[in-house]
Amino acid sequence: MKVVTSAAVHTISRKSYHANSVSQWTNLLIVILFAGYSLLCLIPVLLVLIVSFSDEQSITLHGYSFYPSRWSVEAYLYLFRDGITIARAYGATITATVLGTAVGLLMTASFAFPLSKPDFKYRNIFAFYAFFTLLFNGGLVPWYIVFSKYLKLGNTIWALILPGLLMNAFYVMLIRTFYQSSIPVEIYESAQIDGANEIRVFVQIVIPLSLPVLTTIGLFYTLAYWNDWNNSMIFQSRDQFISLQYLMNRTLLNLQYLLQNNQAAAQAQVDFPGESVRMAMAIAGIGPILFAYPFFQKYLVKGLTVGAVKG
Structure with a gap:
């Protein structure tokens, strides 16, 4: 044996x-x-x-290359020739991104909290209200009239924050599912026995336990605000509060007009770096947001899988 x-x-x-x-x-x-x-x-x-640091003539002769024949910073000099406008656009975009992400995340998490509780009497009504906005909207003209005429958001920083980006019904459903599947009901009951009210339960219990999904949704809000240019195009008639993406897009359109105009074509091909400016705008647009990913990476996968798969 x-x-x-x-x-x-x-x-x-x-x-x-x-x-x-x-x-x-x-x-x-x-x-x-x-x-x-x-x-x-x-x-x-x-x-x-x-390519953004390549000479325009080398791009014209040899195309895109990892080893350009001549290096140049003309694209960035052209792009940042109006440094005050660039700095103002960066400031407006960063302000809108930080404020919009913080306020939007707080509103989304707060709205999803009562929807996740079975004892909330009107949760089906509010859930239907949120879901209805995913399928239907009032249209562009009523949307513009409400924010510009009645709320007076034109040419203000709030025009980059409130219209269309502040709250997303899909994120509400995602966070609600996370609450229901990841936070046991016994925790709520234990806190209520100890005398905690709903606000204290939400702030001291729900939010610390929901960091994965909140961080993931915060990343989505951050990307949406950083990449937005539509609100600047619609609500901003001055350069004081335009977003960086809108400024980049406007610069690109102006450059394309100069390059395609028959009278200015010959001068533009010499004085204006066309292809390298496009690449420089891409680097200027995505560069700062890349620093946000390391802070969200820890919770990104966990927040998506737990909040979206279970239910």
């Missing part, structure tokens, strides 16, 4: 060692594949960065 037991243990140990070896090779293969995929994703960004 003792011999059989030792042989069995030896067999199990060999199988376990073989399984661990296979697992290590599998993990190594996965790491190599994802590392290669990550490099492939970085190559276009690197190419855009190199």
Whole structure:
């Protein structure tokens, strides 16, 4: 009996060692594949960065290249020739992004909290109200009249924050699902027994336990505000509170007009770097937002999977 037991243990140990070896090779293969995929994703960004520092004539003669024949900063000099306007656009975009993300995330999380509680009497009514806005809207003209004529948001920083971006019904449903699937009801009951009211439960219990989904939704809000240019085009008639993306788009349109105009075409091809400016605008637009990803990466996958898959 003792011999059989030792042989069995030896067999199990060999199988376990073989399984661990296979697992290590599998993990190594996965790491190599994802590392290669990550490099492939970085190559276009690197190419855009190199082209933005390339001479316009070398781009015309040889096309896009990782090894340009001549380097130049003319694209950035042209792009930032009006430094005050660029700085003002950066300030307006950063302000709208920070305020819009903070207020929108607070409103979304607060609205989703009562919808996740089965004892809330009117939760179906409010849930239908939120879901209805995903399918229907009043149209562009009524939307513009409400914000410009009645709320007086034209040419203000609030025109970059409130219209269309402050609250998203899909995010409300996502956070509500996270509350229902990840926070046990017993925690609410225990807090109520200890005398905590709804506000205290939400601030001290729900929010700390919901960091994954809140961080994920915060990233979505941040990207939406940073990339928005539509509100600036509709509500801003002066350059005081225009967003960076709208300024980049307007610069690109002006450049295309100069390059395509018959009278200015010859002068534009010499004085204005066309292709390199496009790439410089891409770098100027995406550069600052890249620094936000490391702060959200820890919770991004967990927030998406737990809040969206379960339900």
